[in-house]
Structures are given as C-alpha cells and as structure tokens.
Amino acid sequence: MIPQIRPAILSVLTLTILSGIAYPLLVAGVARIAFPDQAEGSLVRKAGRVVGSVHIGQAFTDRGDFWGRPSATVGTNAIPLPFNGANSGGSNLSPGNPDLRRGVAARVAALQAADPEQLGPIPVDLVTASGSGLDPDISPEAAGYQANRVAKARGLSLAQIQALVRSHTERPQFAFLGAARVNVLKLNLALDAMQGK
Amino acid sequence: MAPLDFAQYALFLILVLLATGPTGRYMERVFTGNAGFLERALGPLERWIYRLMGVDPKAEMGWQDQAWAFTLTGLAGAAVLFGLLMVQQFLPGPPARNNLPTPMTWDLALNTAVSFATGTTWQAYSGETTLRHATQMVGLVTQGFLAGGTGLALGMAFIRGFAGMKAHKGLGNFWSDFIRGVLYLLLPLSLLLALALVGQGTVMAFRDHLALTTLRGGSQLLALGPAAALESIKNLGTNGGGFFGANGAHPFANPTPLANFLGMLAIVVLPAGLTHTFGRMTRRRDAGWMLFAVMTLLFALGLGGLHYAETARSAALPVAVAQGPNLEGKEVRFGLAQTVLAGIATSNGACGSSAAQPGSFSPLGGGVLLFNMLLGEVAFGGLGTGLVGMLMAAVIAVFLGGLMIGRSPEYLGKAVRAKEVQLAIVYALVMPLTVLALSAVAVSTGAGQAGFSSNPGTRQFTEVVFAYASCAANNGQGMGGLSANSPFWNLTTALAMLLGRFATGALAFALAGSLSSQRRRPRSAGSLPVGSPLFGGLLFFTVVVVTGLSFLPVLVLGPVAECLSLK
Numbered sequence: 001m002i003p004q005i006r007p008a009i010l011s012v013l014t015l016t017i018l019s020g021i022a023y024p025l026l027v028a029g030v031a032r033i034a035f036p037d038q039a040e041g042s043l044v045r046k047a048g049r050v051v052g053s054v055h056i057g058q059a060f061t062d063r064g065d066f067w068g069r070p071s072a073t074v075g076t077n078a079i080p081l082p083f084n085g086a087n088s089g090g091s092n093l094s095p096g097n098p099d100l101r102r103g104v105a106a107r108v109a110a111l112q113a114a115d116p117e118q119l120g121p122i123p124v125d126l127v128t129a130s131g132s133g134l135d136p137d138i139s140p141e142a143a144g145y146q147a148n149r150v151a152k153a154r155g156l157s158l159a160q161i162q163a164l165v166r167s168h169t170e171r172p173q174f175a176f177l178g179a180a181r182v183n184v185l186k187l188n189l190a191l192d193a194m195q196g197k
Numbered sequence: 198m199a200p201l202d203f204a205q206y207a208l209f210l211i212l213v214l215l216a217t218g219p220t221g222r223y224m225e226r227v228f229t230g231n232a233g234f235l236e237r238a239l240g241p242l243e244r245w246i247y248r249l250m251g252v253d254p255k256a257e258m259g260w261q262d263q264a265w266a267f268t269l270t271g272l273a274g275a276a277v278l279f280g281l282l283m284v285q286q287f288l289p290g291p292p293a294r295n296n297l298p299t300p301m302t303w304d305l306a307l308n309t310a311v312s313f314a315t316g317t318t319w320q321a322y323s324g325e326t327t328l329r330h331a332t333q334m335v336g337l338v339t340q341g342f343l344a345g346g347t348g349l350a351l352g353m354a355f356i357r358g359f360a361g362m363k364a365h366k367g368l369g370n371f372w373s374d375f376i377r378g379v380l381y382l383l384l385p386l387s388l389l390l391a392l393a394l395v396g397q398g399t400v401m402a403f404r405d406h407l408a409l410t411t412l413r414g415g416s417q418l419l420a421l422g423p424a425a426a427l428e429s430i431k432n433l434g435t436n437g438g439g440f441f442g443a444n445g446a447h448p449f450a451n452p453t454p455l456a457n458f459l460g461m462l463a464i465v466v467l468p469a470g471l472t473h474t475f476g477r478m479t480r481r482r483d484a485g486w487m488l489f490a491v492m493t494l495l496f497a498l499g500l501g502g503l504h505y506a507e508t509a510r511s512a513a514l515p516v517a518v519a520q521g522p523n524l525e526g527k528e529v530r531f532g533l534a535q536t537v538l539a540g541i542a543t544s545n546g547a548c549g550s551s552a553a554q555p556g557s558f559s560p561l562g563g564g565v566l567l568f569n570m571l572l573g574e575v576a577f578g579g580l581g582t583g584l585v586g587m588l589m590a591a592v593i594a595v596f597l598g599g600l601m602i603g604r605s606p607e608y609l610g611k612a613v614r615a616k617e618v619q620l621a622i623v624y625a626l627v628m629p630l631t632v633l634a635l636s637a638v639a640v641s642t643g644a645g646q647a648g649f650s651s652n653p654g655t656r657q658f659t660e661v662v663f664a665y666a667s668c669a670a671n672n673g674q675g676m677g678g679l680s681a682n683s684p685f686w687n688l689t690t691a692l693a694m695l696l697g698r699f700a701t702g703a704l705a706f707a708l709a710g711s712l713s714s715q716r717r718r719p720r721s722a723g724s725l726p727v728g729s730p731l732f733g734g735l736l737f738f739t740v741v742v743v744t745g746l747s748f749l750p751v752l753v754l755g756p757v758a759e760c761l762s763l764k
Contacts, residue, residue, distance in 0.1 A: 001265045003262070004262060004265045004269050006250070007250040007251060007252045007372055008266060008270040008272075008273045011270055011273075011376070014250070015339050015346075016277065016339045019384065023384060023426060027426045028426070031395040038396060038398045038400075039402055040400070040404075041402065041449065042398050051410070051411060052411055052412060053419060053449075055448035055449055056449070058412060058413070059415060060413065085420055086419070087323060088325065088443035089442050089443050090525070090677065091554075092652075092677035093525065094556070095523060096759060097513070097652050100513040101513045101515075108515055108517050112517070120519075121517065123521070124511075125529055128523075128527075130526070130528055131528050131553040131554045131557075132443035132446040132447045133443065134443070135528050137528075176201050177454040178453070178454025178530050178531050178535050179529060179530060179535075
C-alpha cells in the first residue's frame with residue numbers, strides 16, 4: 001500500500017494540469033478559431049441587439065406569436081420562471097401525478113381559449129414541459145396547430161403563415177437523425193421580418 | 198416502431214459492431230506498448246510523467262498493489278476535489294457569486310467529490326447554480342479522465358488475469374495502463390469529440406451568465422461556460438455528470454440529434470471494443486465476440502423495452518390532446534428514438550448523461566432504466582468495469598454450467614475453483630446488499646422520506662431504489678422527483694458509490710490475481726465451448742436471472758405496481 005501513495009497523489013496532480021487545465025484551454029482555443037459563434041452560445045441579433053440564443057427557448061405569450069413548449073424552470077426560491085437559462089430542468093412529475101394532470105388540463109384550456117376555432121387535436125409537445133425547460137423547438141404539428149391563431153392576430157392569411165412554417169421546418173439531421181422541428185425564436189423573427197417589424 | 202426510429206437504432210448498433218474490431222485492436226496495441234504515431238508524439242511526456250510519479254512502468258504489479266493503486270488514486274482524487282469545492286467561492290473567474298445561489302455545504306462537497314472520483318457523477322446540485330467554471334474545469338474534467346483511466350486499467354488487469362499462459366504471469370503495471378489509457382485514448386478522442394460538439398453548438402466560453410432582453414422585451418439569464426470540454430469526457434469516460442443541471446437534455450450541452458448520437462457512440466464504443474481486446478489478448482476471439490453478442494442482445498432488448506414503454510400514451514393527457522409518445526421531460530429535437538437511445542446507452546453504460554428527465558418517464562420506461570442499472574451495467578457498461586462485470590457473470594455461468602454437466606468448471610483454460618466462485622458471488626452480492634439495505638433505511642426513516650418532493654405513491658419507492666441503484670452501479674442518473682441534496686441523502690448515496698466502486702474493484706483485482714496464479718491449460722475436448730451460442734445463452738440467462746432473483750420484489754413494488762395503478 002505505502003509505495004502506491006506517492007504515485008496516486010502525483011497522478012492526480014499531473015492529470016489536473018494536463019486534463020484539467022491544458023486540455024480545456026486547447027479545446028477553447030481551437031473552438032474560438034473554428035467555431036467562434038457556437039462556442040459563445042449561437043447568439044441571435046436583431047438590429048444589432050442580442051435578443052437570445054438560437055438554442056435556448058423564450059417565453060412567448062402574445063396571440064400573434066408562436067408559443068414554445070411549456071417550461072418547468074424556476075427562479076430563486078422555487079418560484080416558477082419559464083425559460084430560466086440559469087437554472088435548467090424539467091418538472092420531474094410522473095405520469096400518474098395529479099399535479100401533471102392539472103397542469104396539462106390548464107395548458108389545454110389556455111390553447112383552446114386563445115383560438116376557439118381550432119378544433120384539431122392538440123400536439124403533445126404543446127402541453128408537456130421539456131426536459132431542460134429551455135427547449136427551443138416545437139414539432140411541425142405544434143406550429144401548424146397555432147397557425148390559424150397567429151394569422152388572425154397578425155392580420156395575415158393562413159396560407160402565408162403555413163408557408164412560413166414550412167420554410168422554417170428543419171428536417172431530421174441527414175434526413176433521419178432526431179425529429180423534424182421548428183425553432184420558435186427564428187420563426188417569430190421571420191414573422192416580424194415579413195411584416196417589416 | 199416507426200421505420201426512422203428503427204433505422205437510428207440499427208445504424209447505432211451497426212456502427213458499434215464495425216468499430217469494435219479496430220477499437221479493440223488499437224487498445225490491445227496501446228496496452229501492449231505500441232500506440233503508433235501518438236506514442237511517437239507523446240512518448241516523452243509519458244516517460245516524464247512516470248519519472249515524476251516515481252514508478253517503473255515495466256514492473257509487474259501484484260493484485261494487491263494494483264487494488265491499492267486503484268483505490269488510492271480514487272481517494273486522492275476525491276480529496277483534491279473536496280478541497281477545491283470547499284474553497285471554490287474564493288477562486289477567481291466567472292460566474293459571479295450572486296449567480297450561484299446553491300450553497301456548497303460540506304455534505305454536498307463530500308457527495309460530489311466521491312461521486313466524481315468513483316466515476317458515478319451523481320449530481321445532487323445543478324452545475325449552473327452551484328459551481329464556478331474553474332471548479333468544473335480543473336475539478337470535474339480532471340476527474341473524468343481519472344475515473345475513466347483507472348477503470349480502464351482495472352479492465353486491463355482483469356483481461357491479463359485470464360490471458361496469462363504461465364502460472365504467476367503478472368497483471369501488468371497499473372500506472373502504465375492508466376497513464377497510457379489517458380494519453381493515447383481518452384485525451385485525443387475527447388479533444389476531437391469536444392470540437393465536434395462545439396461545431397454542433399455546445400458552448401465553450403469562459404464568461405459569466407449572460408443577461409439579455411428577449412425578442413419581446415422580457416429578461417433572460419443564460420448560463421454559459423466551458424461545457425464542451427466536460428461534455429465529451431463525461432461520455433468517453435462513462436462518467437455522465439454534465440455541465441448543466443439538465444445534463445444531456447440541455448440545448449447548450451447536447452444541441453442537436455447528431456451531438457447526441459456521437460455522445461452515445463462515445464459511451465459505447467470503447468467498452469464494446471474491450472471485448473475484442475479481451476478476445477485478442479486471450480487468443481480466443483470467439484469468446485470475446487460472444488461477450489459482445491450477449492451485451493448487444495441486452496442492449497437491443499433495452500431499446501425495444503424503453504421504446505415500447507415511452508410510445509404509450511401518457512396517463513396524464515386528456516382526450517383533446519393528440520396521440521403521441523410521453524413527451525413530459527423530453528426534448529423535441531431528439532424525437533423518441535434519440536431519447537430512447539440515450540436512455541439505454543446511459544443506463545447500461547454507467548453514464549448518467551440522459552437526454553431527458555427519467556423522473557417523468559412512464560413507470561415501465563423508468564423500470565427499464567432501473568433494470569439496466571441493477572444488471573450491474575454489463576451491456577457494454579462502464580469503461581473497463583463493464584467487461585469486468587460481464588466476465589464475473591461468465592465465471593458464475595461456467596460454474597452453473599459445470600454443475601449441470603458434471604464437469605469441473607473452467608473458463609478459457611483457467612480453472613474456476615471455490616475461491617474464484619466465492620469472489621464472483623461476493624462481487625454479485627455487493628449490488629443487491631447495498632441497494633436493498635440503503636433503500637430499506639431510506640423509506641423507513643424521516644430523513645429519507647424528506648427527499649420526496651414531487652410525486653405520490655409507489656413512484657416514491659421507485660425513486661429511492663433508482664437513486665441507490667444508480668449510485669451503487671456508479672451510473673449517476675437520478676429521478677429528479679427525489680430531492681437528494683440533504684445530509685442524509687448526500688452521505689448514504691456517497692456510501693453506495695464507494696462500495697460500488699472500490700469494494701467491487703478490490704474483488705475484481707483479487708479474482709484477476711487468483712486467475713493469474715494459474716497456468717492456462719490448453720484447450721481440450723473437455724473444455725466448455727465458451728465461444729458458442731449455447732454458452733452465450735447460458736451467460737445471458739445468468740445475468741438476467743441473478744439480477745431478477747435479487748430484485749424482483751422491489752421491481753414489483755415499484756415500477757410494476759405503479760404501472761398497474763395507472764390503468
């Protein structure tokens with residue numbers, strides 16, 4: 001046992017320098033040259049002002065905007081604060097939890113109240129909280145479900161909105177990895193741009 | 198199963214199959230002294246490290262020395278990390294203190310130090326509300342390489358125990374295996390993977406939380422940091438502890454389906470390759486491929502089971518909601534297939550970096566993850582430790598097989614005597630004893646029950662067993678409905694992690710030592726055909742039945758009872 005003590009301690013210290021300092025700095029250095037935008041959070045700008053990150057969802061509540069997924073993130077003192085980018089996490093509610101049933105029912109009611117004309121089935125992702133609480137995407141079905149509401153609120157035609165959703169639908173990577181998705185922030189930015197806002 | 202989902206699973210398994218041969222061959226070369234151009238480049242650094250440590254990399258080490266080296270390195274790592282966590286508030290650099298509201302108590306620091314030093318990386322904290330970037334980088338990234346490298350060295354000693362032809366042929370040198378594994382395998386692969394992740398959108402920034410005004414004028418605080426460096430080694434070293442609280446579900450950690458797919462390959466490819474390294478070094482490639490086949494079968498059954506469980510409609514949804522999988526706690530970009538793939542790779546791979554929140558999985562889906570961890574993480578498993586677990590099961594399997602056919606049991610020409618069987622059985626008992634005893638304490642004491650924060654009924658019981666199974670198996674994922682940052686939970690989970698790493702580690706080294714003391718007998722008509730599908734079936738049966746018999750009651754009381762109660 002005794003002869004192994006020194007190498008044990010020194011191996012920890014050596015690797016601290018090699019893998020705890022040199023390696024991350026090397027990654028950061030190459031990343032800064034090769035992928036400067038991504039390394040800094042893929043920030044999105046509008047008229048020169050940073051308005052968010054393409055990877056992090058935002059809370060949209062206007063009827064004229066597409067809404068993202070419900071977010072279960074909280075602020076300090078556990079007060080709900082959706083899309084809190086400084087405290088990621090899901091609800092951790094189990095399918096049998098009455099709190100989850102109540103939460104889903106409230107989201108269903110809010111969606112139906114915002115657009116009484118929309119009688120189609122509500123996509124699951126619009127009424128369930130994401131794992132990170134920061135999901136930037138919704139499914140194409142979830143965007144389609146909201147198209148009528150957005151069109152009315154903005155005074156645009158349903159066909160215009162649907163075309164915009166289609167052009168902002170990202171296919172699965174290499175046509176098969178993951179799921180088709182629509183980035184909500186980019187879609188709402190495009191809506192603004194369409195109306196010259 | 199939708200065709201695209203099936204295609205993703207199939208491609209994953211095919212890539213693992215294709216990579217196993219070359220990876221296994223390369224690892225054999227790394228650990229027998231010829232790592233090619235990397236060795237020419239980094240050889241001087243390697244020799245300098247040995248001089249600094251004061252070790253002779255060519256000296257054979259006995260099993261006791263190796264076990265001490267393994268344990269002491271882990272404990273030294275834990276001590277350094279504990280110190281770093283306790284002083285982190287005085288460290289320079291971002292994030293500012295007011296952005297880190299979770300206090301670093303001594304019990305949380307102890308839990309975290311043990312957790313990362315054992316490769317468990319159970320996280321009772323959220324990275325972005327608790328840790329300085331300097332702590333994550335210097336502390337946690339280092340532990341990823343330490344735990345991964347020492348696990349790999351354990352695996353190599355174990356392989357040599359079976360491979361030695363002559364009696365008392367040694368187990369190699371622990372320090373050499375450890376340092377070579379880090380220099381020629383983990384560091385280069387981790388560098389490549391980290392850069393690929395940044396290309397996909399994983400952040401790598403040394404800056405404080407970014408306060409911004411959103412498109413509609415709200416305020417949002419974004420936690421950034423040097424995440425890519427940790428995200429790559431957490432998977433390659435089968436540690437699993439991510440930079441952010443939501444771990445693999447966080448879009449800054451795991452931004453795209455491709456990033457997720459690469460991360461899951463990183464978990465599986467090295468442990469899978471070790472089966473071929475084993476086959477080559479024992480000169481019984483058929484035996485290595487049979488281990489690979491049994492692991493693949495367990496993995497594929499897990500994929501099927503979790504996919505089935507999470508496709509089912511959630512009981513929480515009213516009729517107005519469309520048909521579709523259970524998406525509570527899941528991310529849209531991954532779809533069901535990448536979420537399921539991540540669930541199975543991480544729960545089998547001693548790596549808690551799930552791409553969703555297991556706390557919201559369906560009862561059976563959570564049950565599949567739990568069962569995988571209770572198997573002892575043998576379906577590819579942890580780096581080095583997964584192969585050890587499967588070979589331990591093989592020792593029990595040949596013992597059972599020997600009893601059935603009335604022949605003295607042996608595996609690859611090494612006799613499985615009373616001593617070997619005892620060690621393998623005790624190894625197999627560490628998991629049930631730890632998990633069941635601690636779960637019993639937790640559910641019957643107020644301090645344990647105080648952790649139940651979200652969910653009612655039988656789910657609470659599942660959460661407790663899940664937590665201890667995850668810690669004892671050095672996995673690290675948890676069902677978040679359990680609030681585990683309290684002295685009771687921090688200390689009992691730390692105990693489970695220590696037993697799961699060092700008690701099993703010492704037993705594994707002891708078995709390797711016992712095997713290496715034997716001459717390897719040549720193959721004869723009396724040898725068990727350990728490369729045959731018949732033996733594969735026996736091994737599969739042994740793994741499942743040993744686990745099943747130990748844990749059937751808790752699985753019935755937890756996931757099964759909850760599933761029945763939802764109908």
